[in-house]
Each structure stands twice: as C-alpha cells, then as structure tokens.
Amino acid sequence: MPPLRSLLPRRSSQAIFFLVLLLTTGAFTLPALADYRDSGGGYCCPNYHQAIRPGDEIYLVSTRCLPGGCGYQLPVEQMSVMRYDGEAGWLQSSIEEATADAPVDCTSIFVHGNWMDRGWAKRRGWAMYHEVTRDWTPDRHIRYIIWSWPTTPNSKSLASIRRNNARADAEAYYLGWFLSQLPAEEKVSLSAFSLGASVVTGALRLQAGGVVVGRSLEEVAPRNCRVVFFAGATPTGSFSPYCYGGDAMSRVERFVNYYNSSDPALKRFWMLEGRGVKAMGYTGAGGLSSEGWAKTTQYNVSCIMGREHDWNLYACNRCIMDQSREVLRFEEILMPATEPVVTEPVAEEADPANAEVAKSDADVNDESPEESKSDDEATNVELAPAKGSAEATQA
Template sequence: MLSIHRQPLFVRFQCVGPQIAQTMLTAVLAMVVVLSGLEQNTAVATEPLFTVPNLSANTDEIFLISTREVGTSVDSQRLQQGLRCHRFVGNSSGQTMWQKTDWRNLLVDPIADRTTVFYVHGNRVAPGKDLLDGLEVYRSLKLHGKTNGPVRFIIWSWPSTPIPRPFKDFRLKATLTHPVAWQFAWLLQQFPAKTKLSLVGYSYGARIVSGALHLLQGGQLGKLKMNTPSNEEPSQYRAALIAAAYDESWIEPGNYYGRAIQQIERMIISSNKQDPAMRFYHLSNGRGRIHALGRQGITHLSSLGASADRIRHVDFSEHVGRSHSLMDYLAADIKMQIIWQQLFMPVKKRGTFNKFDVATRHQ
C-alpha cells in the first residue's frame, strides 16, 4: 500500500520559494482570521448588554416571525400557512414570555404613529439566539433611537443554523439569502400601502434586506421576482445595513441589488476596515479580491447620481476594531446613536441637509 507522508505546513511552504510561501501562508492565516471573525456569531451571550425590557410600562411591541419551518420555499400559499409568529409579552411583575400569535395581526396597527422596525439577523444563528440577538438590537434602539411614538419591533428569523465546515456553510447560506429575500419581500408586500417601515440587516441579513428592496422595485434575483401591484402606492422604507457581507458594488445601479436604493428614503451603511469578516471577505466568496460593502461602504457614490443623497456612511473602525460580533457593534454607543438617529430622522427635501446630516454622511 502506498503511504503518503504528510509534512508540516511550514516545510511544504519552503518547497515553493520564499515569496510564494509567504503569500500562501498569509492566505491560510487570513482564512483562519475570517473564520474566527464569523464564528463569533455562534456564541450565545451569557449576559445581556442592557436590562430586560419591561413592555408593561409602554406601548411598544416585539414580535418574532420565523421562516425556519418553511425553509426556502417561495410558494406564497405555503408561506401564509407556514410562517410562525410569537409576541414578547410581559406583566407588571417583570415576568416575560414569548406567546404564539398569528402573523396577520401585524398587518393592522391600532396605533397610527407607531414606528415599525424589522431586524434581520446574520448567518450561523440557531433558534433561540435569534431571540436574544433581536432583543439586544431592540435595547440599543430604545437607548439611542428617537422615534415619534411607540415602536413595533419585528425580528425576522431565517434558516441559518450552523452546519459543519464553515466555508461550506458561508457559501451555502449566501445562496439561501436569495429565496429568503423573496420571502421577506413577500411579507413586506402584505402591509398596507404607504406603510412606513424601517429595515435593519446585520451581516448576511443585509443581503436579505437589500435583496427584498431590489425585488420590491421590480428587480430580479436569478429567476426570482415579485408580482408587484401596479395600482397601489408602495410602502415607504428606510434601511440600515450593519457589517453588510456582500460585494460593495452590488448596491450600485445595474448591479445585483441595483434597484434597492430606488425603493428607500434613506439608507445607512456601517463600515469597519478592521472587521476580519469584512477585511478578508474575498477569501470566502471565491471570486478574487472583491471588497465587502461593510468594509468601507460605497466607494463610488457618484455612480448613484441623485440617489447618493439618500446614503449615509457610519465608520465603526475605531470603536469596534477587529471584530465581527453583533454585540461589539451594538456596544459602540456613539456610532449606534448615529445609526438610529439617521434611521428615524425626518427626511429633508432633496438636495438639502441639516447640520447633523452633513456631519454624518461619512462619520
């Protein structure tokens, strides 16, 4: 039987010359770094950043809508029957629980001025952790966001449970974000016309948010497209993309999510050049040295034309550093305050900005 002697990695690198060896070793180390950065999302936080929200003292509402039971089906009938919805409820004694409810109840809100916010989590998030992460985002919103009236906060949960072999996981889940974006767009389409909705996507969740907005504007993701009603005015959307894990050019006109910006009043994009998942994004996509949107935002704003006025960049590099953890982004209080304020700030007439707008276009 032929036996193969497996040499140590550094010995094998020595056989190919110093420059090539250094390049290969750098690539291997970079892959380790990006994997460790993305893996941070799999750990369940042992302690919340803030206190458990007491909903009995206000009229806020928190819901979770899950597509995990329907998988990646793009059949509207199956979605209607298979979407699972739970409401976070509490009482005066501080006890809280998740109570099952019908997702259709969300389509009618008795409080006219309530702000509706969707949060779409990233990859490698198991059931249970979607609830914990969503509550942390809600707490950040309540600490730093200034909304007109109460908030209806909805966590969108999709099939992102970790599977073995991380690189296989990342690439597989990247393909899953296409049908999940269609599902999300379908749900958004069920809301009454002119409904004001704010969408927050983290990491792979930014793919889902951007893909849904692109579809709602008449775009396609592969063969997927929406049957958009032509006789109704569309809902009004704002979006915040945190550590967006997709190509920086995809949001530009004519590209993968090129119609998304046409669908929004304002889009806030975080950037962090030190985030390992953003810095070494090109190693996981297998398509060469392509930067992630969450690394430095949209570098060619001029390509957006007048739509560039709708974009705000917020730089987290100094406050988050070498981390891709959602909790580290949320802990950057100063930057999250800008995110939430920009998300809820009244829109000025096109071409005009207040002092806060001008100061935060590239914060």
C-alpha cells in the same frame, strides 16, 4: 483522490481558518463586563431582557422551517409568527395580525447575521429593540419585528457560511413579500448586521421590481424604507442601479452604512462571492446614482472597531446607536458630527495564492493590546460622515 484539504494552498487554508474563526467570534462573543449607559438608572448593554414598552408591538417572524434554494416555490404563507405579550410571554400569532393596521409611529425590522440559532436570534432582537426605543417618549410607539432565519452553524464551518450566504437570496424573497403585506402608508425601517444586510438588499431589490435568483414579487409596496447596516456582508454594489438586476436604492428613503476597513472577516468576503467582490461593510457602498448618494451617509468606524467583526461593539457604542435610532425611528436629522474619523486607506485584496494573504493573517495574530481602543474610549468617539456620503458633500 487526495483529500480536499491537501488540494488547498497552505495560505488559502490559513485564510479560510481565520474567516471561520472571526465570524464565529463575532456571532457569540459577549462583553466581559456590563456597560451601563448615562440614562435614568442605567441599563446593561447589550440588554437581552424581555420587557416591552406599553403600547409597542413585538413580533418574531421565523422562516427556519421553510425551504430555500433556487428550485423551490417558496411557501411564504407558512412563515411562523409569534407575538410577545408583557404578561403571558410569546404567543402564537399570524401574518395577518403582524401586518395589520396598528396605532404605532413606525415599523422597524431587525435581521440578524450569520450563525444565529433561535435563542440567539431572539436575544439579538431584544437587544436591538431596547436600543431603538431607548429614551423614547411614552407617547411614541413602534411595531418591532425580529426576523429569524436559518443560519445555525454546524461542524463544516466554511461550508455552512457559504450555504447561509446562498440562503440569503431565498430569505430576501420571504422578507420582500412580508414588506408587501404591511399597510401601504406605514413608515418602515430595516436594520441588519453582517449577512443580514444581504437579505435586506435583496428584499428591497424585489420591492423595486427587480429579480433575485429568478424570483420576483407579484405585488410591491409603494413605499421607501429607512435602512441601517452594521458591517454589512453584502457586495459593495448591492444598492447600485447598474448591478444585480434591480435598483434597490429606489426603495430607500435614507441609508446609513457603518463599515470597517479593518474588519478581518469582511476582508475575506471574496471567499463567499468570488475573487474581486468586496463587502459593503468593508469598503462602503459604491456604484450609486447621484440620487442614491444623496440618500446615503457612510461612516468608516475602523478606529472604533479595530480588527473586530462583533455586533456587540456596534450595539454598545453610544454614538453609533444614537445616530441609528434617529434614522430607524424616523427622527428629523442625524446627530451633528464634530470630530472626523481617521482611517487607513482600503488596500486592494490580494490574490489568494499571493504571499500578502499570509502577511494579513499574521497581522491578525500579531495585534498588540495598544492597537485596540478600550470600551470607554470607543464609546465616546464622535463620528463624521465618510468621504463620498451626502453629509460629507454638503459640509
């Protein structure tokens, strides 16, 4: 039998190569120079420093040693939990301590994306914590959860991406169950990058009484969460009440989606979910009910991000983070948008055997320096809601 490589069309092989390359770059690339903000004294972005604000609580919840797959009974009680102490560092904790009543204003959970090992999951979690709590008054406190799940890469690149994508369904059950353990009156927000968005949408579907790969929750929390996605690698209809066996949007109070119609990695999302399936982080959310649209604000940030799938670019953009923290901290309203985002229309995905795939791959290679914005330019671009979002409709 000929090797698998010889059975793939050359153009499909090229597309797979670029998908793997782009996801890898987005996972591990660091900015060449530190970006200091206009805050008192300034600080580096992304800020990986392990420093907790007085009165805050930070937990690391890990499912890396727990099984997934559709054939397992998931041992939710065995999740590893650690708590950060400002003097002693990371200490062993428990689910009971992490979900107990606490004198905090809200709980915020961050779910990382693909190809993150334990160390990088912590770093990304710390960076997001510093962004969420930036410029918050000392009398406001947060319970912050870093959700660490098994997405460590291995040598078989595309196979590991597909395996992690499948694992997101099991991970949704772990997260959904964890949400049920939090105090019923607690304000909860969730943020996620890339594949982490698939975990969040699945968890909220379970919280809404739905089913994910045959699993459902016995108990759900009577609360609606605030949600922010950055380049979400989850199907565009994940929040639709007409798809996927559950209305996840019914468990959402406010949803902000930053998508990039120029993202070359998410353009090839069909390689994970099948032909015709588009990523929410590439085309925006779709198929929502009228109630769902009223809760949703979407921004096409392609003019800022360009052809990049890089969490650092989102985390270090002032406008994006200023708006995101308002949602995640349960502030009143989003920042007013003054300048519309100019974007190109999203083209239909080509058949993998079509010559257009080769052309799109060539476009990724041939990008000129003039086509990408500098960090300073990108940082100062004002955002306006994309067409179809709640704010755009009201405007």
